[in-house]
Amino acid sequence: MSTARPQLTPLLANRDLDRLARLRIGAARRFTNRSRGEHLAAKGGTSTEFCDYRDYSPGDDTRFIDWNIFSRLHRPYLKQFHLEEELHVAVLLDVSSSMQFGEKFERARQLAAVFGVLGLRAGERVSVHLVGADAPHRRLRPATGRSAMMPLFHFLEKVEAGGQQPIERGIETFLKNHTGRGVAVILSDFLSGGDLKRAFSLLFGSGLEPLALQILSPAELDPDVSGDLRLVDSETSAALDISSAAALLDLYHEYREAHQQQLAQWCSQRSGRFQTVNSATSLEHIAFDQLRRTGWII
């Protein structure tokens, strides 16, 4: 007789947690910490995982000469191994008011849990930072190991949206409190009029590969508006009058796509990546299909 395993967190199903155990974050560049970890660094190291051969140079450690090859070829070749270093996974969760629309914030919390679990399972240092909140900077301190999973879940379950701080200022605040190299997973709608280019540059300069995941609701991807309207910004309460909104939808889509292309370009120029997900899309599809196909999760 088998008993059902209790649900660890309402954010992720146990089945999804099991599937995440076989995956890890596909960081393109190897911004890693010096401390040893399970993440393979770009440079050669002393791990047990073979990497390559190279010609022997005087002064090299003779312990790494492959004597079997020397006996056949009568020339010394050195065996090289991967250097396993620790990767810092910083998850930046946008909690501004704009994230309250639709299922955006719910999906953002779930994705934060996904990236956190991926990091912890891979033995990386994982920290979660809430950006966009009016309150002082809140974060889940960097932690490693599977034992940090439950604190991660508890932290994310208690988070609520409602701040009015722009995402770029939130990133600056995060960088003031952050040390370590790795990846910065930014979960936001990126609907900010601020200088996001500078924010990405700061991340890059701090040794963090920006992985910008834009979460938009269907109302933002394809607004259903018509007639004369007074649009009110949820964060700033600023109003904007528009007439014959339906006639402006083409322009809206044009500007939205341009905005996304601009963000993608800024990220790409800083060794980062960018993509947009629909908050109405299921987490399973986003995590195990969309992000895997784009190489964010491998």
Add this chain to the structure above:
Amino acid sequence: MGFTALSAAWLALLLIPLVIFYFLKLRRPRLQIPSLVLWQQVLADQRVNSPFQKFKRNLLLFLQLLLLALIVLAAMQPFLRREAARTEKLPILIDTSASMAARDTPGGPTRLDLAKTRARERIDTLLPGQELCLIAFSDSARALTGFTSDTRQLRTALDTLTVSDVPSDIEDGLRMAQALGRTANFGTVVLLSDGNFPARANFELSFAIDYQRLPAAGSNFGITAFNARRSVEGAWDVFVQVEGSASATPSSAKLELLRDGQPASTQSISLSPGAAPRMVFAVPGDRASQLEARLVIDGPDALAADDIAYLDLPAARPLVVNVPDSMQPWRHALAAIGGLVFAKKDADLLISDNPADLDTAAPTRCFTGLVPPALSDLLKIEPEPAEVIDWRRDANLLQHVELGDSIIMDRAVSAVGVEEKSYADRGFEVIAHGRRGPLILSQRDRASDTTWLLFNIDRSTLPYRLAFPILVSNLVQSALDRAGLAAATATKTGFAAPRVGQGRASLLSPAETSLAAVEQIQFNDRLSVTAAAAPARTDRPLWWPLALCAFALLLIEWWLFQTPRATA
């Protein structure tokens, strides 16, 4: 297309405040969105801020602009210019004669109804500044209104218009229009008629006539004559003539004769266009009678007024003749004519050669050998042979009378310088001329018809001629006619009795029964007016369709405004 109040175009300037107020006070539903970033970029786009872009597909504003434009257009009072000439004052002559009651089909509209429809169309399309005057004419004309632009007054006057069962007299209507022309300046008169009036009008045209002939009515038969003559037996021979319109369809009918309200006789007749069957009924003359003839047609009949006629018959009594015993030739001739009674008093016919009888009253008198006292200074009788030069063969007394072979021994001689006109000036008509003066005079006045034979027949060969009994018979017939004993004729409708049956009047008009329509009216000055093929279309005011459209737009706008919008 024209505009009556072009100055109202200034109202179009209201478009400017409308647009301003629209954008200032636009009631917009609030919609909360995550961020205005993208929308701000959209609104900052040059394409959005291009001129007129704000108006593009802005339905509510578009409707308001259209609404105001329609109101301004309606205020400018546009009209659609048609072929009819625009006049400020326009008299409309409407025929109300008997034939205007004719219908196409049983229960269908009468010609007057069609005329009213056309007149009403004129009233409905009355433009500001235009005035109409309605004139009804039948045998006489009357103005229903003066020149007025009060459409309610015009419509009310039109509604009260009814047909008079009398023949049409277009001249009276035209004269009334001419009289109106002395106080109002107009150039055209609209004539609405079925064309059933004389083709020639004795009238000097001083204005143009827009002759709008109404469509012809259907088949019609009616009574056109109803009279009676006394028969020899002391009874009445009653004659009824029935005629039809040229386009009438052959039909059968029954002609019923009622005497004092009781059926007296019925005859079946076959009717066809062009034929005028004359029915004869024998009615006893024992007492005065009120006759009524009814024509019952087995088929459609356009006009009902000519299907009934009335005739009052006096009792058929003998003619009372007062003739002296000394006038044996006269008595012999009178004795040969039946139905006479000789008496000295209350005579219907007095025949005398005695000057003492000149003052004796009688409806018909005949004096021989006497000179009228009124002409004693103009002629005298000489005992000389006279010769009959000429005589009026169409005079009632001398019909079929040959005087040329008679020898007359008395000669009337006119005084010097006296001509036939001199006798006419004193009320005498010369009906037989001698070489030097008149031989027979006729004098007619209200009291009597008097014939003066200016010779003594005893001194002539006339009693021995065939002409004498004929002359006596003509005299008796004239006396019978004068006394109402020979014939009776139905009273026709007229000014005093404009409806059939009113005062026992009858239509009895072959012209009205024929429903003939005159295509061209000929006037004195060789001018002619031809009927229009179709009624001239008048200028059509367009303000009310525009106002109607504006109202519909107002409803649409209200609906759009009240329709709930998507809100956050």
